[in-house]
Amino acid sequence: MSQVSQPSQETFLALKLDSSEILPLFEQASNWQERYRQIMLLGKALPKLDEAFRVESAQVRGCESSAWLYHSVIEDKHYFVADSDARIVKGLIGLLLTACQGKTSAEIARFDIEGYFDMLGLTGQLSPSRTNGLFALAKAIKAFSV
Amino acid sequence: MDFHHLRAQFPTLEQTLAGYPLCYLDTAATSQKPKQVLNAMARYYENDNANVHRAAHQLSSRATSNYETVRDKVCHFIKAKQREEIIFTHGTTESINLVAYGLTGQIKSGDLILIDTAAHHANIVPWQELAKRTGAIIKPIPLDSECRLDETAYEHLLQENPFIVALSHVSNALGTLNPVNRLVALAKQVGAITLVDGAQAIAHLDVDVQAIGCDFYVFSGHKMYGPTGVGVLYGRFDILDSLMPLMTGGEMIKTVSFEATEFNQLPNRLEPGTPPIAEVIGLGAAIDFLSALPREVIAKQEAELLSYLQTQLKQLGDITLYGANTSNIGAVAFNLADEHHQDVGILLDQQGIAVRCGHHCAMPLMQSLGLKGCCRASLGVYTSKEDIDRFIEAMASVKEMLL
Numbered sequence: 001m002s003q004v005s006q007p008s009q010e011t012f013l014a015l016k017l018d019s020s021e022i023l024p025l026f027e028q029a030s031n032w033q034e035r036y037r038q039i040m041l042l043g044k045a046l047p048k049l050d051e052a053f054r055v056e057s058a059q060v061r062g063c064e065s066s067a068w069l070y071h072s073v074i075e076d077k078h079y080f081v082a083d084s085d086a087r088i089v090k091g092l093i094g095l096l097l098t099a100c101q102g103k104t105s106a107e108i109a110r111f112d113i114e115g116y117f118d119m120l121g122l123t124g125q126l127s128p129s130r131t132n133g134l135f136a137l138a139k140a141i142k143a144f145s146v
Numbered sequence: 147m148d149f150h151h152l153r154a155q156f157p158t159l160e161q162t163l164a165g166y167p168l169c170y171l172d173t174a175a176t177s178q179k180p181k182q183v184l185n186a187m188a189r190y191y192e193n194d195n196a197n198v199h200r201a202a203h204q205l206s207s208r209a210t211s212n213y214e215t216v217r218d219k220v221c222h223f224i225k226a227k228q229r230e231e232i233i234f235t236h237g238t239t240e241s242i243n244l245v246a247y248g249l250t251g252q253i254k255s256g257d258l259i260l261i262d263t264a265a266h267h268a269n270i271v272p273w274q275e276l277a278k279r280t281g282a283i284i285k286p287i288p289l290d291s292e293c294r295l296d297e298t299a300y301e302h303l304l305q306e307n308p309f310i311v312a313l314s315h316v317s318n319a320l321g322t323l324n325p326v327n328r329l330v331a332l333a334k335q336v337g338a339i340t341l342v343d344g345a346q347a348i349a350h351l352d353v354d355v356q357a358i359g360c361d362f363y364v365f366s367g368h369k370m371y372g373p374t375g376v377g378v379l380y381g382r383f384d385i386l387d388s389l390m391p392l393m394t395g396g397e398m399i400k401t402v403s404f405e406a407t408e409f410n411q412l413p414n415r416l417e418p419g420t421p422p423i424a425e426v427i428g429l430g431a432a433i434d435f436l437s438a439l440p441r442e443v444i445a446k447q448e449a450e451l452l453s454y455l456q457t458q459l460k461q462l463g464d465i466t467l468y469g470a471n472t473s474n475i476g477a478v479a480f481n482l483a484d485e486h487h488q489d490v491g492i493l494l495d496q497q498g499i500a501v502r503c504g505h506h507c508a509m510p511l512m513q514s515l516g517l518k519g520c521c522r523a524s525l526g527v528y529t530s531k532e533d534i535d536r537f538i539e540a541m542a543s544v545k546e547m548l549l
Contacts, residue, residue, distance in 0.1 A: 032164070032496045036547065064504045064519070065488045085518070086486035087548070088493070132488065 007053055012072045012079035015047065017098040026120045035121050036088065042098075043091030049083035060140050063133025065089045071144040077102050078145045082137070089132050092125060096134065100141050108145040113138045147440055153528045155180040155435075166498030169536045174318065174346055174477045174524030175502050176368045179432075183372055186431035187424045198423055199397065199414070213423055216430035217413065223433050224363065225354040226380055230412040233386070234426050237377035238345040239268040241364035242312075244379055244416060245341055246272035248389025249310070255281025257309035260300075260338075262324070263289050263514055264317035264469075266507040269343045273312060282309065289514060293317075293469025295324050304336050311338045315347035315363075319506035319522060320469035321452075321477030323347075330359045339385065345369055349526065350448060350475045352441055361385045367425060371527070372432030376425035379416070386412060393418040444527050448476060451525055451534060458538045464549060465541075468520060477524035479506075482541070485548045487519045493547060494521075497540040 022042060029035040049068055058068040065086030072079045080097050084090040099116055100108050117126045126134050153159060156178045161168050170178060190212065196205035198213045221229045235241045253259075259273050263286045277284050287303060290296040295313075304311075311333040316323050330340045341362040344353055349370040355363045362385075367376040381389070391398060391409065398418040400408040409415045455478050459465045468479040482490050491503030502522045505512045512519055523537060 033543070033547065036493060036496065040547075065486055066518075086488045088489045089486075132492065 005053075006072060007050070007070055007081050009072065009074060011047075011081055012070075012074065015079070015081060015097065015101060017094065017101050019098050022095070022098050023120075029121065032121075039091030039095070040087050041091070042094040043084075043087050043089075046083070046090060046094045046097075047081075049081060053081075054083070060133055060136045062136030063089065065133065067093065067133050067137060069137060069140055071141075077104055078108060078141075080141065080144075084133075086132075089134070092122070092132065092134050093137060095120065095122075096137060096141065100145070103145075105145050108142065113142075147443055149530065152439075153530065155182070156528050157181065157184075159528060163498040164496065167536075169497075169499045169533050169540075171523040171525065171529070171533065171537055172500045172502050173349075173526035173529070174321070174369070174522065176374065177349060177371045177526050178528065179373065179428075180371055180435050182435055183428045183431040187373060187428040190424045190427045197420055209423060212430070213421070213426050216426050216433070219430050219433045220378055220380075223353075223437065224348075224378075224380055225356055227356065228383060231380055231383050231386060233379040233381065233413050233416045234421050235364075235377045235379050236375050236422060237366040237368070238343060238364050239272075239377075241362075241377050241379035242268055242341065242343065243272045244392050245362050245364075245381070245389065246276040247392040248416075249339070250276060250279055251390055252388065253280050253282050253309050257282045258303075258306055259284045259310045259312065260287050260303055260308045260333075261285070261312045262287050262295060262314050262317075264293070264295070264320060264322065264508065264511050265312065265314050265343065266318040266345075267509070268345075268507070269312050269314065269341075270510065273310070286510065287313075289469075289511075292471060293320055293515070294322055294471065295329070297325075297329075300329065301332060304332055304338070307336050308333070308338045310341065312341045313343065315342050315344045315353075316350070316475045317469070317508075317511070318346050319477075319508040319511055319520070320479045321346070321474040321522075321524070322469045322471060323473045323475050326358050326360070334359060346476065349436070350445065355380050367429040367432060370432055371435055373425040373428035376422045376429050378429075383412065386416070389416065391416055391418065395419055397421075439527065448525055448527070448529070451529055451531065452476065452478065454531065455523060455525075455534050455537075458534060459541070462538060462541055462545065464545060468515060468517075476526075477522050479520045479522045481517070481520045482545060483549055487521050489548060490521050490541075490544055493544040494537075494540055497536075497543070499537055499540045501537075 025038045060067045067084040070081040082093045158178045194208045196209045198210040201207040201210050217229045217232045220232045288296045288299045333340045340360040342360045344365040348365040361382050363380040368374040395418045400410045456470050464483040466481050487503040505519045
């Protein structure tokens with residue numbers, strides 16, 4: 001994924017996702033409707049990727065919806081900016097970024113993404129058989145963070 | 147006909163997903179399989195497992211006989227003239243590739259290939275590859291405002307004397323039915339070779355290849371209650387016999403020496419290697435299954451359900467239907483307001499509802515409709531009114547969540 005131009009460093013740093021705020025909302029969700037409402041709210045809270053950056057070279061393959069991912073290393077930590085044209089996918093991306101934003105390579109390598117989604121009550125969403133492309137995104141995040 | 151008894155033949159349908167009973171509305175992607183198909187395949191592996199056409203022993207003799215009996219069944223099922231016109235392939239895609247490759251030496255640079263705009267990729271890409279190899283030209287046949295093939299535009303295009311006309315019998319994405327008898331007759335008047343993709347038609351309609359008058363008719367087993375990995379290429383004998391084989395090797399030869407090879411006669415000439423034997427036998431069982439059904443009763447039931455589905459979706463509001471005509475077969479394509487089809491699909495899946503969401507392997511069609519994709523609900527013989535009601539109820543909750 002060669003990227004000619006990137007969002008600015010401020011954009012990468014502006015994306016603040018606090019897992020201590022987000023995760024309890026999922027733990028408290030009593031049914032799938034509630035979980036998916038939270039996912040969509042999270043998606044809404046993620047900034048929209050500027051149209052100029054919605055380009056093919058940033059697109060993550062394997063998504064039925066379109067998803068774009070940008071990566072930057074700032075002071076040895078990994079930062080991501082991502083977006084999708086589908087709302088739930090965007091929220092799921094938000095969950096992925098919550099776990100990976102501002103982490104070191106070692107932290108991301110150690111991180112069990114599948115276990116994380118299971119914990120959130122979203123078992124099976126992160127699988128190569130799903131067309132939501134989350135698996136491809138997780139792979140891309142891991143690949144960026146080596 | 148006892149519907150409950152019929153539905154009980156499909157073991158996959160008796161399951162729950164995350165607490166919801168499965169509501170399978172994705173038959174157009176692949177149908178579920180009745181027990182008699184599963185049993186026939188298991189029986190082959192348990193009792194007769196041997197390679198075919200090498201009958202030095204009794205097992206092989208039995209396997210060959212069972213395999214070749216299915217050729218007769220297919221021949222009868224689609225009313226071909228003779229069994230040699232039936233070629234077993236691994237599916238619709240391979241069938242079209244066999245034809246498109248096989249015509250390589252017959253088509254010239256500048257010759258025209260007409261393709262139905264609603265065609266799925268399997269009925270586009272092999273022709274594009276043929277055009278690349280030979281310098282032939284591809285033109286899509288436009289659709290009218292109701293997503294039906296535009297017959298006036300078609301007739302104009304026919305005046306350019308196309309070499310090949312590739313049509314869909316029923317559109318994969320939209321379920322629209324093409325009047326293939328008429329379209330093929332028009333193409334024959336200008337001497338075009340005609341191929342009809344019957345992948346979405348074969349499970350719903352009585353297909354008579356002679357009445358259609360096409361040179362080729364193709365379909366897959368798995369969309370007609372049979373197994374995956376098997377399909378049929380029907381070809382009128384003389385033109386089928388003129389095809390250059392796409393694959394060469396064992397089984398399709400008469401004699402081989404290091405100097406030269408002489409190919410076998412039809413149908414073996416186009417069936418190289420060990421064929422999908424169990425799957426062909428499963429296909430035979432699927433034909434038995436379909437043939438034993440009162441097809442007219444089933445067709446009426448499917449048409450009523452489809453019309454009910456269209457009406458219910460419209461009543462739900464904020465729904466756009468695509469190419470929804472009264473003559474549609476088996477499928478309805480739609481979107482919910484401006485919502486992404488995948489969001490709708492994910493939320494339906496949470497409720498045990500299986501529908502297809504995407505471009506349905508018909509990207510040019512989606513482009514012509516100005517869509518990234520859409521959702522498609524499709525029916526089979528086992529679909530009940532309760533399935534539709536559950537789907538509509540689930541759509542109402544999706545609408546409530548998204549809008």
